[in-house]
Amino acid sequence: MTEQIPEAVVWCLAVGLLAVTVLLARQRGISARQRKRNGELAGDLLSREEELRHLVTVRLPALEESAHRPAPGVGLLDTRLAETDFAKCLDGVLERFAEAVGRSQARADRSAKAALKSSMRSIQALASEQQVAISEMQDRHDHPDVLRDLLEIDHANAQFGRRAQAIAVLCGSWPGRQRAASALTDVVRGSTSRIRDYRRIRIHGEVDIAVESRAVEPVVLAVAELLDNAARHSQPSTQVEVGIRSVHNGACVVIDDAGVGMDGQALEKAALLLSGRHTVDVTRLDDPPQFGFAVVGVLAQRYGFGVSVDTHSPYGGVRAVVFLPGALLTHRDAADGTAEAAHAGGSPAAGPASRPPSEPPVGAAAPTTAGGLPRRRRRAAQGPAAARPAPTAAAEAGTRSAEETARRIGAFARGTLNGRAAEDTPRDTARRAAGEDARDTSHDDEGNNRG
Amino acid sequence: MSPPRPRPSGRLVRPYVVTEGRAHPSRGTLDLVTLLIAADGPPPSGLGPEKRRLTELCRPGALSVAEVAGHLSLPVSVTKVLVADLMDSGHIVALAPIPAALPSDARILKEVLDGLRARL
Numbered sequence: 425m426t427e428q429i430p431e432a433v434v435w436c437l438a439v440g441l442l443a444v445t446v447l448l449a450r451q452r453g454i455s456a457r458q459r460k461r462n463g464e465l466a467g468d469l470l471s472r473e474e475e476l477r478h479l480v481t482v483r484l485p486a487l488e489e490s491a492h493r494p495a496p497g498v499g500l501l502d503t504r505l506a507e508t509d510f511a512k513c514l515d516g517v518l519e520r521f522a523e524a525v526g527r528s529q530a531r532a533d534r535s536a537k538a539a540l541k542s543s544m545r546s547i548q549a550l551a552s553e554q555q556v557a558i559s560e561m562q563d564r565h566d567h568p569d570v571l572r573d574l575l576e577i578d579h580a581n582a583q584f585g586r587r588a589q590a591i592a593v594l595c596g597s598w599p600g601r602q603r604a605a606s607a608l609t610d611v612v613r614g615s616t617s618r619i620r621d622y623r624r625i626r627i628h629g630e631v632d633i634a635v636e637s638r639a640v641e642p643v644v645l646a647v648a649e650l651l652d653n654a655a656r657h658s659q660p661s662t663q664v665e666v667g668i669r670s671v672h673n674g675a676c677v678v679i680d681d682a683g684v685g686m687d688g689q690a691l692e693k694a695a696l697l698l699s700g701r702h703t704v705d706v707t708r709l710d711d712p713p714q715f716g717f718a719v720v721g722v723l724a725q726r727y728g729f730g731v732s733v734d735t736h737s738p739y740g741g742v743r744a745v746v747f748l749p750g751a752l753l754t755h756r757d758a759a760d761g762t763a764e765a766a767h768a769g770g771s772p773a774a775g776p777a778s779r780p781p782s783e784p785p786v787g788a789a790a791p792t793t794a795g796g797l798p799r800r801r802r803r804a805a806q807g808p809a810a811a812r813p814a815p816t817a818a819a820e821a822g823t824r825s826a827e828e829t830a831r832r833i834g835a836f837a838r839g840t841l842n843g844r845a846a847e848d849t850p851r852d853t854a855r856r857a858a859g860e861d862a863r864d865t866s867h868d869d870e871g872n873n874r875g
Numbered sequence: 876m877s878p879p880r881p882r883p884s885g886r887l888v889r890p891y892v893v894t895e896g897r898a899h900p901s902r903g904t905l906d907l908v909t910l911l912i913a914a915d916g917p918p919p920s921g922l923g924p925e926k927r928r929l930t931e932l933c934r935p936g937a938l939s940v941a942e943v944a945g946h947l948s949l950p951v952s953v954t955k956v957l958v959a960d961l962m963d964s965g966h967i968v969a970l971a972p973i974p975a976a977l978p979s980d981a982r983i984l985k986e987v988l989d990g991l992r993a994r995l
Contacts, residue, residue: 572898
């Protein structure tokens with residue numbers, strides 16, 4: 425019996441040992457797995473930390489830069505995280521951030537636009553007021569020196585007004601001036617009036633086309649911006665050639681400069697701005713701000729004309745083409761007619777020469793100036809103008825009646841003198857006759873001088 | 876006094892563009908009442924719209940500088956610059972201005988007085 429005890433102990437020990445061994449082995453496997461898992465988790469944590477850092481240092485700034493457009497190429501750092509909740513949360517953060525940025529940008533843009541618009545409108549109003557004052561001064565003062573100064577002030581004022589107008593338009597305002605339908609040539613010359621180097625602009629082409637009243641001011645402003653660009657980006661010694669052409673379903677204004685032209689990137693940017701589809705962010709214009717193309721684009725989009733700058737000018741610079749569709753155009757005669765009607769008088773080119781000179785003015789159509797004074801009618805031509813002797817021209821109408829009056833009074837005086845001569849003493853008669861003679865002579869002299 | 880001329884939005888083409896920046900007429904003989912007649916000179920091609928219109932206005936008969944300015948709705952001083960240019964290029968002829976009645980010569984007056992005294 426006692427012999428069996430150690431054996432049992434041995435067996436027990438052996439079984440225990442085996443169990444321990446098995447347990448140990450198992451434990452070893454478990455701990456190895458644990459270690460591996462720990463390693464993985466630590467790696468995972470590390471990559472998430474990296475990912476977060478990437479988000480803060482790269483992805484958010486990129487998003488900020490690209491103004492709420494998802495920037496291509498800046499995604500997750502570790503693609504293994506792509507499908508995880510963590511990645512979705514990160515995307516959520518990005519989205520919220522983008523929304524917040526977008527909202528605050530829109531708000532900033534709106535308030536900047538509102539502030540700019542109202543201040544520019546008031547400046548614009550002042551410029552218009554000043555222009556009226558300058559025009560009145562030009563009418564009032566006749567001295568060439570005064571006129572020269574006034575022309576300079578007028579020129580500066582026109583440029584100043586255009587700047588204010590352009591910024592106001594960019595901020596969503598209307599061009600703001602009502603004009604009568606005007607000949608396309610005058611519209612282009614009106615644009616020329618508003619730029620610094622107006623002397624360098626040469627306008628070619630004569631077409632019988634006028635621009636509709638509502639489109640005059642926008643077209644003037646758009647062409648002025650293009651002309652200003654053309655003049656500023658070319659040598660001061662060169663000229664800017666403007667061609668006005670009638671095309672199949674509208675008219676074109678072609679502006680050629682002899683400047684340096686634009687590179688591919690600038691052309692792309694210009695085309696984007698000129699299309700008018702891209703909303704212009706006034707807070708994101710370059711420094712110094714480049715308004716030109718943006719304003720032209722806004723106007724083109726709003727009034728339905730087309731502008732392109734993607735052709736090269738034969739002079740080496742840029743060729744800008746403004747296409748005005750037929751809807752914005754009218755015939756020149758119609759435009760002239762309305763302008764004349766608005767001017768409260770008959771067309772000076774028609775009428776008087778063909779009408780008999782004695783015809784009285786007819787009712788409300790009587791030619792009067794805007795101030796209510798009767799307008800002088802032109803005397804009818806009598807034969808070739810150059811062949812007409814000068815005295816005839818001067819002796820007509822106004823002057824003749826005065827001379828006749830003088831002559832008749834003289835004759836009357838002589839007659840009464842002769843009649844009374846019998847009663848008067850010879851001495852008196854002689855005295856009076858001498859007086860009359862002297863007076864007659866002076867009349868004749870005057871008459872001759874006037875002739 | 877007449878009310879100011881209605882000018883809702885100002886002239887579209889500013890006067891400095893019309894005169895190409897010049898304010899001094901090339902001749903100083905022009906007056907408000909100088910009469911202008913279109914000459915049978917060179918054809919009006921190559922002239923600016925205002926100058927062409929000016930020659931057209933003067934073609935049927937004589938017009939004074941003031942009237943031309945009114946028809947063109949330009950300031951008189953600006954019109955003078957244009958007219959002087961057109962006279963230089965031979966498109967327009969100006970008639971000699973009508974002089975104001977000359978004040979009589981003091982010598983003649985004295986002679987008349989003497990003559991009268993002699994007869995009295």
